[in-house]
Amino acid sequence: xxxxIEIKDLDLFYGSFQALKAVSMPVYDRQIxxxxxPSGCGKSTLLRCLNRMNDLISEVRITGRALLDGVNIYxxxxxxxxxxxxxxxxxxxxxxxxxxIYENVVYGLxxxxxxxxxxxxxxxxxxxxxxxxxxxxxxKLHQPAxxxxxxxxxxxxxxxxxxxxxxxxxxxxxxxxxxxxxTAKVEELMLELKKDYTIVIVTHNMQQAARVSDxxxxxxxxxxxxxxxxxxxxxxxxxxxxEDYITGRFG
Amino acid sequence: MEQRHxxxxxxxxxxxLLLMAAKVEQxxxxxxxxxxxxxxxxxxxLFALDKEVDKLEIDIEEDAIALIARHQPAAGxxxxxxxxxxxxxxxERISDHGVNIAQSAIRLAAQPDLKPLIDIPRMAxxxxxxxxxxxxxxxxxxPDKARAVCRSDDKVDDLKDQIFRELLTYMMEKQDxxxxxxxxxxxxxxxxxVADLSTNISEEEIYxxxxxxxxxxxxxxx
Numbered sequence: 001x002x003x004x005i006e007i008k009d010l011d012l013f014y015g016s017f018q019a020l021k022a023v024s025m026p027v028y029d030r031q032i033x034x035x036x037x038p039s040g041c042g043k044s045t046l047l048r049c050l051n052r053m054n055d056l057i058s059e060v061r062i063t064g065r066a067l068l069d070g071v072n073i074y075x076x077x078x079x080x081x082x083x084x085x086x087x088x089x090x091x092x093x094x095x096x097x098x099x100x101i102y103e104n105v106v107y108g109l110x111x112x113x114x115x116x117x118x119x120x121x122x123x124x125x126x127x128x129x130x131x132x133x134x135x136x137x138x139x140k141l142h143q144p145a146x147x148x149x150x151x152x153x154x155x156x157x158x159x160x161x162x163x164x165x166x167x168x169x170x171x172x173x174x175x176x177x178x179x180x181x182x183t184a185k186v187e188e189l190m191l192e193l194k195k196d197y198t199i200v201i202v203t204h205n206m207q208q209a210a211r212v213s214d215x216x217x218x219x220x221x222x223x224x225x226x227x228x229x230x231x232x233x234x235x236x237x238x239x240x241x242x243e244d245y246i247t248g249r250f251g
Numbered sequence: 252m253e254q255r256h257x258x259x260x261x262x263x264x265x266x267x268l269l270l271m272a273a274k275v276e277q278x279x280x281x282x283x284x285x286x287x288x289x290x291x292x293x294x295x296x297l298f299a300l301d302k303e304v305d306k307l308e309i310d311i312e313e314d315a316i317a318l319i320a321r322h323q324p325a326a327g328x329x330x331x332x333x334x335x336x337x338x339x340x341x342x343e344r345i346s347d348h349g350v351n352i353a354q355s356a357i358r359l360a361a362q363p364d365l366k367p368l369i370d371i372p373r374m375a376x377x378x379x380x381x382x383x384x385x386x387x388x389x390x391x392x393x394p395d396k397a398r399a400v401c402r403s404d405d406k407v408d409d410l411k412d413q414i415f416r417e418l419l420t421y422m423m424e425k426q427d428x429x430x431x432x433x434x435x436x437x438x439x440x441x442x443x444x445v446a447d448l449s450t451n452i453s454e455e456e457i458y459x460x461x462x463x464x465x466x467x468x469x470x471x472x473x
Contacts, residue, residue: 206323206325207323210323210325234325234326234329235325235326235329235330235462236326236330237326242326243326243327246325246326247324247325247326247327247328248255248257249255
């Protein structure tokens, strides 16, 4: 299996606080990798490292490497905007722009200077279809996005991401504001999307990690305690700390 | 941290399984005792015990399924529940073999002895010993003891073959011995199955403790 991303000895400091401690792990191509662990363990911080979202926070210092297709994304020469196009992110709360549905989806293309209506229409349709929204939304593309129910908003954010054709999709607790039915839809969608995309998901919901991911990493206090196939991690973890967490005996 | 509700429920399930194991062990022991002492009444009394075992089997299965559905267990808890379901099944089968032995004991009690029983009590001692050790290995999470049980299965198989050969000579000699000899062969066959199922219980203990699948001479897992 090819490694899409390889994280090597990554340290991250918020000022004097070390949030990530020598984290190493692979992210395999077209697989779903889940990061699990208690609040504050560093899993969201690690996720944000993968498209340099932490650059936006002052006083962050990072050492170590994160290689995307073999190239360190922390090289000075990295085009951060280009990186974020290749490695997109879906957040905990759906964050559609206060624009019509259609404009939300084609936003990234417009920012990149694309104005050809046919291209934009085709992209909107393709992206909404990929996010399983086309049939429901094709007749109301010009309604405001924020009028949609939460799960459709979340999938719209995903469609907006897919429109710029990323290679990796980062998801930070993408279902935490969704009910179980909407969650199941997003999970099904993830399993569909992994045919074409590499997905990394941070989740508090261990069953979700067990259900959808191929690989899982368990983090605690900024360290990667155990990384491996989800199947193995949830039936026979090698570390007692992992076993305690996934069986609910943590603490 | 205080003991969680889930842990208490797992413990309760294990206790029920041990209660069932004690009944099954008693049933097998007494079925052999009834055979040796030609005690048809004792043999007869075991059918009620088997019914209790059947009831417990259903009870344990329902509890285990409910725990899986409600708690989505992982790792050691998951392996324990899967193992418990299988051991539950094995114990119920062992109980049925005890009933079969009791039925042979009832038939044989009404007839003169074919021969003094020597190998069958030895075989029974071995099979019951394996059952006891396999259950101990499960109770004490002792995979080494479980492995020792798996290794001793061949001995019981040898005894069964020996008993078969001997009884064959009786049957060839005297036609009227065939019914009694067949019953004794059936008893040895039932005891051999008790040993096999005890081996299964031991394999399940190894899976629960070490996540290794050891059966059919195949070992999977790390």
